[in-house]
Amino acid sequence: MLPHPGGAALVIIQGLINSARLNGASPADLATARTSLRTLMAVVNSASRREVNETETFTFTGSWLATEAAPAKNAGVWRQTFRSGDCVDVTFPPGDAYLVFAGTNNTSTSRVAVTDLSSAGAAIDAFPLGDHCVSSTAWTPCAYRAPLTARGHRLRFTHATGTGPLAVGALVPQLFAPSTVLMMKEPYLPDYAASAMFPHGSDEALDAFNALIDDLAIEFPNVIVADPNQPGYWNKLLHTQPDQVHPNEAGNAALARTALDALNRRARSAVCNSVGRPESSSPLEAAYFVCACACANSESPPTVPI
Structure with a gap:
């Protein structure tokens, strides 16, 4: 649980998943995503x-x-x-x-x-x-x-x-001490071929795009990576709507829990590694939440609020 739920955050929506599903893990698509993500972070962190x-x-x-x-x-x-x-x-x-x-x-x-x-x-x-x-x-x-x-x-x-x-x-x-940025990796989908518009995705293609977020966190240490595909969080067979793309209610809850747990892990680590920092500080205060999940799909709006 967050010590102080309801902290401020700026939500930035981007859709790595659509690139992965459009052409698979093509070198050109990966290059586009890599350069765009780096520039996004350079602008977000700018003083x-x-x-x-x-x-x-x-x-x-x-x-x-x-x-x-x-x-x-x-x-x-x-x-x-x-x-x-x-x-x-x-x-x-x-x-x-x-x-x-x-x-x-x-x-x-x-x-x-x-x-x-x-x-x-x-x-x-x-x-x-x-x-x-x-x-x-x-x-x-x-x-x-x-x-x-x-x-x-x-x-x-x-x-x-x-x-x-x-x-x-x-x-x-760049800011000397930029705000926290949470980046959510793309969750796996049950049937990538179900979409006529984006039919070329795969778990392996998403892994290639998700690895870009890991690289980004190395260059920009204020980035917190949330991985819904780790055990105990996102289940692609249970957490999507009938369109097999957008998260259902349980899927939204799994993604939210992924984000909160990632923030809390960073907050606990910061408390352990700092002297005199109050343990009640909220990891969501002045944070940016970059959503890279299936709800960013442009085929159709999600039918479940996110």
């Missing part, structure tokens, strides 16, 4: 947002297109270039921070070279612009994390090769 039109942070050199508002991409503005040799210099804060850019489905060899202007222009990294998302999607948000040794430095991002677009969004410095 502030520095837009590309803030000249104290960004300096563009070359044939960059004019700054444009792109509501479909993010809440701010973007600048992009297609020409190799164009670059943008970004001043990173002393703490952790991510640069948001648009990864595309382009399979070309377009790459970005990263150099550290604060260390005599030393080459420190490189990353591709393509192969970040499925072919049916033009782009997906990506987040480049400044290396630990380059924090507080001015880094140059150069469109090094290829003709794919380098589209830069914003710099998102």
